[in-house]
Each structure stands twice: as structure tokens, then as C-alpha cells.
Amino acid sequence: MRSVRVTCTINGQPREADDVWPGESLLYVLRERLGLPGAKNACEQGECGSCTVYLDGTPVCACLVAAGQAQGRDVVTVEGFAEGTELHAVQKAFVEAGAVQCGFCTPGLVVAVHDLLERQPAPSDPDIREALAGNLCRCTGYEKIMEAVRLAARS
Ligand code: FES
Numbered sequence: 001m002r003s004v005r006v007t008c009t010i011n012g013q014p015r016e017a018d019d020v021w022p023g024e025s026l027l028y029v030l031r032e033r034l035g036l037p038g039a040k041n042a043c044e045q046g047e048c049g050s051c052t053v054y055l056d057g058t059p060v061c062a063c064l065v066a067a068g069q070a071q072g073r074d075v076v077t078v079e080g081f082a083e084g085t086e087l088h089a090v091q092k093a094f095v096e097a098g099a100v101q102c103g104f105c106t107p108g109l110v111v112a113v114h115d116l117l118e119r120q121p122a123p124s125d126p127d128i129r130e131a132l133a134g135n136l137c138r139c140t141g142y143e144k145i146m147e148a149v150r151l152a153a154r155s
């Protein structure tokens with residue numbers, strides 16, 4: 001099969017990747033071809049949420065999206081959240097709540113929490129648990145993540 005060029009918008013900038021093979025995931029292209037290592041590769045099977053990015057405004061597991069599917073579309077990764085050196089409120093809340101330990105789950109969680117708060121600015125704890133059910137964390141026991149989301153919702 002032929003390799004292709006993929007062009008899309010990433011974090012507001014036009015980007016392109018050459019020689020992309022049909023089997024490559026969007027996650028691989030982001031991390032290995034475009035120098036955007038924010039989205040993490042933990043399971044590569046759509047089960048942990050550490051690779052979550054926005055695709056046309058919808059959170060997706062980038063490991064499950066073929067890179068070619070991003071052609072002409074709008075991608076936002078965790079690198080697109082901060083304004084210069086100023087962290088986004090969701091990122092700040094994670095730091096303040098102590099919800100970042102190894103940090104592997106954090107980029108995906110930041111995207112998922114951002115999406116939740118866009119849809120539900122004042123989520124209940126069950127709302128938060130449901131929204132983050134696809135994002136696994138092996139370090140924190142989740143309570144500090146819950147606190148981070150409550151904090152972000154208040155900010
Ligand atoms: S790396 Fe994509 S869901 Fe785990």
C-alpha cells in the first residue's frame with residue numbers, strides 16, 4: 001500500500017506529515033512525526049484514555065484513529081491548552097490538587113475534563129466518574145483527580 005501525506009490543523013496551526021502508512025495511528029503521527037508527545041501511548045487499544053485528543057471538537061482515543069482519518073480535520077492535543085507559559089485552568093487544577101503523579105494519564109484526563117466542563121460546567125461526582133470512566137490512572141486512586149475536576153469547575 002502507498003504512503004500518503006496527511007494535512008490537518010493541529011492546535012490551530014496547519015500541519016502536514018509525509019510518508020504516512022495506512023496502518024499508522026493518529027497517535028503515532030502526532031508523537032513520532034510531528035513532535036507532539038503530549039498524548040501518551042500506554043495501551044494502544046483504546047482502553048486507557050492516555051492518548052485522548054480532540055478531533056473536530058470530539059474527544060477520541062488517538063491510538064484508534066487511523067492517521068488518514070485526520071485528513072483535513074481539526075486536532076487539538078494537550079499541547080494546545082496552555083496560553084504561552086500560562087497553564088489552562090484544568091491543568092492548573094490538576095497540579096494544585098496533587099492529581100499528577102507519574103503523569104502518564106494526565107494529558108488524556110486534561111482533554112476529557114475540559115470536554116466534560118464544556119458540556120457540564122458544574123458536574124456532580126457521579127457525572128465526573130461517568131465522564132472519566134475511560135481514563136485509567138494507576139497511581140492516584142482517583143480521589144485527587146476528582147478533587148482536580150471540582151477545583152477546575154470552581155475556577
Ligand atoms: S493508548 Fe490509546 S487508549 Fe490507551
Ligand code: FES
Pocket residue numbers: 099100101102103104105106136137138139140
Ligand atoms: S498519575 Fe500515574 S497513571 Fe495517573
